[in-house]
Amino acid sequence: MSYNILITGASGYLGGTLLARLATVKERFPAYGNLYALVRTEAQAESVKQYGAKPLTFDTRNGAEVRDNVVNLDIAVVYFLIDASNSEVQVNFIEALGEVGRRSGRAVHLLHTTGAKVFSSHTGAPTDRPLLDNDPELYKIQKSQRSPYTRMQEAINANNTIVEEAEKHGVRSYIFAPCIVYGEGEGFGNKISIQTVAIVKAARALQRVYKVDQGEPSWPVCHILDNTTLYLQLLCRILAGDDVPHGKNGYYLASSGSIVWDELYTAMAAALAKRNVVGDAAVVPALGNEDSQILERMGAALGCPKEFVPLQLGGKCTLTAVHGKEIGWRPEFPPEHILEAADAEVELILKNL
Ligand SMILES: NC(=O)c1ccc[n+]([C@@H]2O[C@H](COP(=O)([O-])OP(=O)(O)OC[C@H]3O[C@@H](n4cnc5c(N)ncnc54)[C@H](OP(=O)(O)O)[C@@H]3O)[C@@H](O)[C@H]2O)c1
Known part of the structure; x- marks a missing residue:
């Protein structure tokens, strides 16, 4: 049976590029059912249709609305690309996915987009050695991290809550960490990074x-297309029914190096x-x-x-990408490429600001 998928953040930099690229690899992907995209305006609803996605609009903070949509549409995979600093909405999705899983007996999946900052000097993560994203202790490390920034502590807590709530509800969770992402976004909405x-x-x-x-200090970097191919590689393996490392072992940094x-x-x-x-x-x-x-x-x-x-x-982040490569992801752009691309990046940003 094929999975129904919901992509959020479709008008954003990361989510827009993901949606656009997914449409181009669909033929080579394991079959999936309906592709839904969460949107907030009529114009966005029209835009996502070009990628074969059905637009959905609902209040993600309202648990009942999330449940109605996810359960009634039998959505089994949710990609969350909206807000790294909070877990309230993701828990709504986890509860709804748990219900889908119990009803169908199939595996259900939630991917949460966090950020490399949550594994950095800003958030009390170890920076005196490479911190591998497949380190079996990573969940424990995250639990012990303390950040002087309230918002960053919330982002650490969000990762932990998502892992814990997903486990409780029988949902496979993936904590996806983009880093310094660069290059032109390919979606219909935001084209520039952070x-x-x-x-x-x-x-x-x-x-x-x-x-x-x-x-x-150094920081991991990633071209937008490599970031997107890791999202896609995870999705491909999920749709194929593979047991992709998840939960307390489900951290994925998208980066070719620092x-x-x-x-x-x-x-x-x-x-x-x-x-x-x-x-x-x-x-x-x-x-x-x-x-x-x-x-x-x-x-x-x-x-x-x-x-x-x-x-x-600024800051120091030694998070190192291993997990993606273990599931077949191959980044195309070496870390130095961001330096070669800096001129085009500045041009792009100035054009879009
Ligand atoms: N870009 C990076 O380099 C990077 C690096 C690390 C982490 N991240 C994290 O990844 C996430 C996505 O980043 P991005 O660069 O793609 O951001 P973005 O371009 O600003 O996109 C954010 C997306 O979320 C949507 N959104 C915001 N609030 C929403 C709500 N209440 N309900 C439904 N949709 C909502 C936006 O929709 P509208 O268009 O309607 O506002 C937009 O589609 C963020 O949490 C960011 O912190 C990004």
Whole structure:
């Protein structure tokens, strides 16, 4: 029997690209039933139809509405790509999926999109060694993590709650961690990412690229298409009925490797200087700078208090992708590609901001 699938975040950067690419690989995929896409407007509802998806609109915070849709439509796979910082909505989906599973006797699946930040120096994760995404202790590590940022602690708790609630309801959960994702989104909605956009926004406001960390911390990176092929590889294996590692062993980082932030700042500063967005291509430390207002001004540009600026475009993350490769995923773009692509990334961002 083929699975019905629900993709959320269809108008977003990650979800839009996923939906667009899924349509192109459908013929090579194990058969699936109905493909649904969660949308919030009439225009979005029209747009998702081009990918063979049936639009659904309901309030995800309302458990009864979620249940009505998931159970009545016999949805067995939910991909959640909306909000990494909370688990309230995902628990609604888990409860509904649990009911579908009990009724049908089939495996049911929830994929939650978190972020690499939840496994980084910002969130009390180990950074003194590579933190493998297939480490059998990862769930325990997440349980012990403490973040100075309330919102990030909520994101850690969200991952833990999803794993626990899914286990309780007989749902297979997958915690999918995108990192610094770059490249043009292929969906009908948002075409640009998050961290590279933050670098451009801050640089544009201050007319200079500032680095926010001491030392040379690194962070995993991933081209949008590689990020998407990991979503798809997981889906392909799920649809094939394979027992893909899940629950307390179900963490997946989409990344081909890491780069040092300074290298990314430098490559983006050159592209920004070329377009006269910044005065020159220098990368200057924000900390210890005579002008103590710098972080505050960067925060104003990013819409956050100055304490949150390093969270947007800095920090150290040693999360390392192993799990995806174990299930057959092969990233195409090496980590250095983000540096080669920095000029195009800046162009894309400036066009879309
Ligand atoms: N992009 C990255 O590099 C990256 C890296 C790590 C983690 N993540 C995480 O991955 C998730 C998706 O990221 P993204 O870059 O794709 O974000 P995005 O482009 O902003 O897309 C967010 C999507 O969620 C939808 N949405 C928001 N609130 C909703 C609600 N209440 N009900 C239904 N749909 C809702 C949006 O719909 P509308 O268009 O209607 O607003 C949009 O489709 C986020 O949690 C993000 O933090 C992203």
